[in-house]
Amino acid sequence: MATLLAIETSCDETAVAIVKNCHVCSSVVSSQILIHQCYGGVVPEVASRQHLETINPAIAQALSEAKLGWGEINAIAATCAPGLVGALLVGTTAGKTLAMVHGKPFLGVHHLEGHIYATYLTEPTLEPPFLSLLVSGGHTSLIHVKKCGDYQTLGETRDDAAGEAFDKVARLLQLGYPGGPIIDKLAQEGNTKAFTLPEGRISLAEGGFHPYDTSFSGLKTAVLRLVQQLEAKDTPLPVTDIAASFQNTVAQALTKRAIACALDYGLETIAVGGGVAANSALRSHLTAAASKHNLRVIFPPLKFCTDNAAMIGCAAAEHFEQGHTSPMSLGVHSRLSLNKVMELYEL
Numbered sequence: 505m506a507t508l509l510a511i512e513t514s515c516d517e518t519a520v521a522i523v524k525n526c527h528v529c530s531s532v533v534s535s536q537i538l539i540h541q542c543y544g545g546v547v548p549e550v551a552s553r554q555h556l557e558t559i560n561p562a563i564a565q566a567l568s569e570a571k572l573g574w575g576e577i578n579a580i581a582a583t584c585a586p587g588l589v590g591a592l593l594v595g596t597t598a599g600k601t602l603a604m605v606h607g608k609p610f611l612g613v614h615h616l617e618g619h620i621y622a623t624y625l626t627e628p629t630l631e632p633p634f635l636s637l638l639v640s641g642g643h644t645s646l647i648h649v650k651k652c653g654d655y656q657t658l659g660e661t662r663d664d665a666a667g668e669a670f671d672k673v674a675r676l677l678q679l680g681y682p683g684g685p686i687i688d689k690l691a692q693e694g695n696t697k698a699f700t701l702p703e704g705r706i707s708l709a710e711g712g713f714h715p716y717d718t719s720f721s722g723l724k725t726a727v728l729r730l731v732q733q734l735e736a737k738d739t740p741l742p743v744t745d746i747a748a749s750f751q752n753t754v755a756q757a758l759t760k761r762a763i764a765c766a767l768d769y770g771l772e773t774i775a776v777g778g779g780v781a782a783n784s785a786l787r788s789h790l791t792a793a794a795s796k797h798n799l800r801v802i803f804p805p806l807k808f809c810t811d812n813a814a815m816i817g818c819a820a821a822e823h824f825e826q827g828h829t830s831p832m833s834l835g836v837h838s839r840l841s842l843n844k845v846m847e848l849y850e851l
Contacts (some may be wrong), residue, residue: 506578506824509602511559512818513595514659515613515641516546517810518558520566522577530808531814540683541828546618546670553588559598574606579829584612584848585837586642592836600832611820612830612846613846615811619777621802621814621822627775630802635771636839637762637837637845639786640778641667641682644758645690645842646716646765649775652822653846658765659716662706666754671722673727673750677743687747688783694748696785701726701749703757715763718757723750755785763793765814769788773800782809789837823849 505525512519518534519652531617536554540546540639555612567573584592603610620636635658636647643654646659646665667684674683679690727750734741758780766774774794780786794801808814828849 505573507576508579508581508611508817508820508824508831509563510575510613510813510820511563511580511595511599511817512557512615512618512627512811512813513619514583514590515593516540516551516554517560517812518555518811519741519811520559520562521813521817522566522570523814523821524626524660524822526818528625528814529572530566532562532566532569533564533812537682539573539676544675544681545589548588548590550699551588552594554583556592556595559594563598563602576606576778577606579603579611579614579820579824580606581611581617581816582772583618583816584830584834585614585840587615587838589836589838594840596836597835600834604832609829610832610834611823611828612834613820614842614845615816615850616643616645617819617845618646618815619653620655620775620809621776621818622777622812623787624678624818625647625808625814627802630773630775632777633771634773635762635766635792637758637770637774637776637779639666639758639776641665641671643778644718644720647842648769648771653840655845657842658769659714659718659761661718661720663719663721664724666718666720666758667778669724669754670780671723676724676728676731677741677746679743684779687751688785691748691751691785694742694744694746696748696752698745699730699743699749701730701753703753703760716761720754720760721774723753724777727734732845751783751785755783755789756758756784758794759789762790763799765799766799767797774801777804777809777815779810782806827851
C-alpha cells in the first residue's frame with residue numbers, strides 16, 4: 505500500500521496531493537483564476553511564473569496536512585502531458601528533483617489518465633472494463649478503459665471541447681471567466697426550452713452520423729447568431745434562458761452519445777471526469793438516462809472534477825503497484841495521445 509506525493513501543473517492550477525491507496529491524505533490546490541480573469545482566459549507565460557511561486561509552498565502544505573515526512577513517501581508523481589509546456593516543466597522538474605534528493609522513484613502521469621482515475625476517489629474498488637466520459641476545457645472523449653494503461657478512444661470532439669464551448673458562450677454573453685460555473689448558476693433560473701439549439705453531429709462519408717463523436721463549434725455559432733438577432737430587436741437579452749438552453753443542449757448531446765456507446769460496447773459503468781463533470785445539467789441528464797438503461801454512472805466529488813493532484817496520485821499509484829516507473833530523462837509534451845501512455849514508463 506504505497507504512499508505517493510503527486511504534483512499537477514498542466515494548466516493554471518498548482519496542485520499537490522498525498523494519496524495512499526486512493527485515499528486522499530491531503531490535497532492542496534492553488535488557483536490562478538483571479539489572475540487570469542482579466543485576460544478572459546489562461547495566459548501560458550503568466551501561468552508558468554505563478555507555478556514557480558506557489559509550487560514549493562504547496563508541497564510543504566501537503567506534507568504538513570498529511571502529517572507525513574519524506575521517509576513515509578514511497579514515490580513522487582507529476583503530470584507530464586498533455587498541457588502547457590512551461591507549466592508542465594515546473595511540475596515535472598519539481599517532481600524529479602524531489603525524487604532525486606530523497607531517493608524515490610519518479611512517475612510521469614498523463615493528465616487524461618488522471619481524470620479517469622478521479623473516479624477511484626469515489627469508488628476505489630471499481631474494476632475495468634468501463635466507459636470513461638472525459639469532459640473538460642480541452643478534451644471531450646469517450647474512452648473504453650480496458651485496464652490500467654490500455655485505453656481505446658471511441659468518440660471525441662471534432663472541434664471545440666465541451667468546457668471550451670462553455671467559456672466561449674460565456675464570453676459572448678459577457679459573463680466572465682471561467683464560463684462553466686457561471687452558466688450553470690444562471691441556467692438554474694432560466695427556461696431550458698426557451699430556444700432550440702443544434703446539438704452538432706458529425707456526418708459520415710457513407711451517410712448518417714457518427715454515433716459517438718461530438719461537435720460544439722456549430723452550437724457556439726448558433727448562440728452567437730441568436731444573441732445578434734435578439735440584440736437587433738433592442739430588447740433586454742434573456743441571459744438566463746440562453747444559458748439554460750445552451751447548457752441543456754450540451755448535456756443532452758453528451759448524454760446521448762455516452763449512453764449509446766456504453767450500450768453498444770456492453771459496458772455497464774460510465775465514469776465521468778473533467779471540469780464539466782461538475783455541471784448540474786450533465787449530472788442530472790446522465791444519471792436519469794443511465795437509470796433507464798440499468799447502467800451505473802459515477803461522478804467524482806465536485807472538488808476533484810477540476811484539475812487536482814489527487815487524481816494524478818491515484819493514476820500513479822496504480823502504475824507503481826504494477827512496477828512501472830519513469831526515467832529521469834522523461835520530458836513533457838503539449839500533446840500526447842492517451843493510447844501512448846505506456847511510453848511514459850520503464851517496464
